[in-house]
Amino acid sequence: MEKNKKLTKVLMSGNEAMGEAAIRAGCKFYSGYPITPQNELTAYMARRMREEGRAFVQAESELAAINMIFGAAVTGVRTMTSSSSPGISLKQEGISYLAGCQLPAVIINVMRGGPGLGNIDSSQSDYFQSTRGGGHGDYFTPTLAPWSAEEATKLVVLAFDLADYYRTPVLVLADAIIGQMMEPVGLPFERMFKKKLPKKTWALTGAKKRPANAVMSLLLGDRVLQRHNERLGRKWDKIKEKEQRFDTYKVQDAKYLIVAYGSQARIAFEAVDILRKQNIKAGLFRPISLWPYPEKGLKELAKGVKKVLVVEQSLGQMVEDVRAALPLGEISFLGKAGGGIPLAKEIVGAIKKSL
Amino acid sequence: MKNEFLPPKSLRDVNTHYCSGCGHGILHRLVAQVIDELGLRERVIGVAPVGCAVLAYNYWDFDVSEAAHGRALAVATGIKRSRPEKIVFTYQGDGDLASIGIAETLHTANRGENLTCVFVNNACYGMTGGQMAPTTMIGQKTTTTPWGRDPAFGEGWPLKVSELLAPLKGVSYLARSSISKPQGVRQTYQYIKKAFINQIEKKGFSMVEVLSPCPTIWKKTPIEAAKWIDQEMVKEFPLGVIKE
Structure with a gap:
């Protein structure tokens, strides 16, 4: 990280900002494949990685890209790939292998509309895929959702730290609006994770003055995989306990709680202000970690709340986690899919309808 | 002078899981011997495929990584680009390298990645019980070509990967x-x-x-299997240096 603490603001797109954050976090290898709306990130890495004397490879496919970063992770260096929804689907096999082999890596998903080729508009329809493992096997990936370019930089740095600390792939789940929008971004980037990172004694660096290391997820033999999965399970439990993150706005006296993340939280933020001007006590709960879901914070906040409105750029995915956290709560949902974006006035309307 | 016949240091003294007459044992040893002879044991990183040789790390006494099916050369690219001072190689079968991983094979070669690849062609998928591979011979019976591989039934011809890669400028050998x-x-x-x-x-x-040779899948004795390579396979896959 940079020693110079002087804060400068630079106008960048979220995509570029995430690339710069990765470079400052010490990413030594990046590989990506063209897909909209994240192409600026790959282009940024192509230029900056070479300037820094680090490795950039434009892969022949999303499969190759995720497996190249698997290779980089195997050697213990910090590594990242990025893509958008259809490309992330292709990467899921590799993410499962990273999780099984306990390899740290950062994967950025700048979400677009689906299913299938969908469109290139902003969408939040990869929530299930991101928070439920995504690929085959019993695993989870910590998932961080930024609501601005500047926060995206902090979350990319955090993602690298979480990946190294827990030895696991970590997703940064942005969307087309966050990736494409240009905003002032504070440099240098802030490091949120304060714990000491473990040494990578497992890495493949050549068997010099130590026994040979092997990285594998194939675990044959009586109950070998079962024990491995139980170890992974304890890791997921620990992450659930320690790494729930969220932000709030005007919640102290809120009777109506809006729950939204990413770019949709920006719009919900505006809706809260409109409602407050009309003397309606609205507040915003914004999950930053989507997995683990910040259920502890939500449960605590919901105690004084009459009604909860979940707003998503999807047909309703995160709303299931809200319902699971608040089984007795009065929860309604407002969502649009396929590139549709619930507007502030629509959020205001939905809250007022429920009064 | 006393000539002692000793196994390479890079090869572990363990029992084999490979079938009798299988070629992997010989090849594992040859790779280990080369690594010893060139003094590479402490700087080499191997990448094992999906297939019978996925368990290569049980035999080689140096750093080895697993790779998803077909992705060994992508994994090796990530390793080599991250640690250019290391010596990185893949060890892959025909299903892995020539079928599901053909894109990685072609593009890794075309980028001219400074890597070594050992490609084990046994004309079938061994580990999964003997299905047709891209390298399966015309007329060769497998579980998925029960009457023998027949181009007339859309099963194609044996894929000659070495010849396919030869014109690429990134390929040195x-x-x-x-x-x-x-x-x-x-x-x-x-x-x-x-x-x-x-x-x-x-x-x-x-x-x-x-x-x-893969005697188990070919339903031949080890000696018959060796003969089949000499009499049949070499006609389709001629031996020698293809590019230098």
């Missing part, structure tokens, strides 16, 4: 050998050694294709 006879084993050793020396000399992509 291509050779094909057979381990059906002691003479071929010695030749294979020389080819593999050359493919590693090329990497040390930063010459780009080097691959050695080895015709290797």
Whole structure:
């Protein structure tokens, strides 16, 4: 990280900002494949990685890209790939292998509309895929959702730290609006994770003055995989306990709680202000970690709340986690899919309808 | 002078899980021997495929990574680009390298990645019980070509990966050998050694294709299997240096 603490603001797109954050976090290898709306990130890495004397490879496919970063992770260096929804689907096999082999890596998903080729508009329809493992096997990936370019930089740095600390792939789940929008971004980037990172004694660096290391997820033999999965399970439990993150706005006296993340939280933020001007006590709960879901914070906040409105750029995915956290709560949902974006006035309307 | 016949240091003294007459044991040893001879044990990183040789890390006493099916060369690219001072090689079968991983094979070669690839061609999928591979011979019976591979039924022709890669500028070395006879084993050793020396000399992509017996799947004795390579496979896959 940079020693110079002087804060400068630079106008960048979220995509570029995430690339710069990765470079400052010490990413030594990046590989990506063209897909909209994240192409600026790959282009940024192509230029900056070479300037820094680090490795950039434009892969022949999303499969190759995720497996190249698997290779980089195997050697213990910090590594990242990025893509958008259809490309992330292709990467899921590799993410499962990273999780099984306990390899740290950062994967950025700048979400677009689906299913299938969908469109290139902003969408939040990869929530299930991101928070439920995504690929085959019993695993989870910590998932961080930024609501601005500047926060995206902090979350990319955090993602690298979480990946190294827990030895696991970590997703940064942005969307087309966050990736494409240009905003002032504070440099240098802030490091949120304060714990000491473990040494990578497992890495493949050549068997010099130590026994040979092997990285594998194939675990044959009586109950070998079962024990491995139980170890992974304890890791997921620990992450659930320690790494729930969220932000709030005007919640102290809120009777109506809006729950939204990413770019949709920006719009919900505006809706809260409109409602407050009309003397309606609205507040915003914004999950930053989507997995683990910040259920502890939500449960605590919901105690004084009459009604909860979940707003998503999807047909309703995160709303299931809200319902699971608040089984007795009065929860309604407002969502649009396929590139549709619930507007502030629509959020205001939905809250007022429920009064 | 006393000549002692000792196993390579890079090879562990363990029981094999491979079938009798299988070529992997010989090839694992040849790779280990080359690594010993070139003094690479402490700087080499191997990448094992999906297939029978996925368990290569049980036999080699140096750093080895698993790779998803077909992705060994992508994994090797990530390793080599992250640690260019290391010597990185993949060890892949025909299903892995020539079928599901053909895109990675082609593009890794075309980028001229400074890597070594040992390509084990046994004309079938061994581990999954003997299905047709891209390299399966015309007329060869497998579980998925029960009447023998027949181009007339849309099953295609044996894919010659070495010849496919030969015109690519990123490829520095291509050779094909057979381990059906002691003479071929010695030749294979020389080819593999050359493919590693090329990497040390930063010459780009080097691959050695080895015709290797799979008696279990071929439903032959080890001796019949070796003969089948000599009499049939070499007609489709001619031996020798293809590119240097």
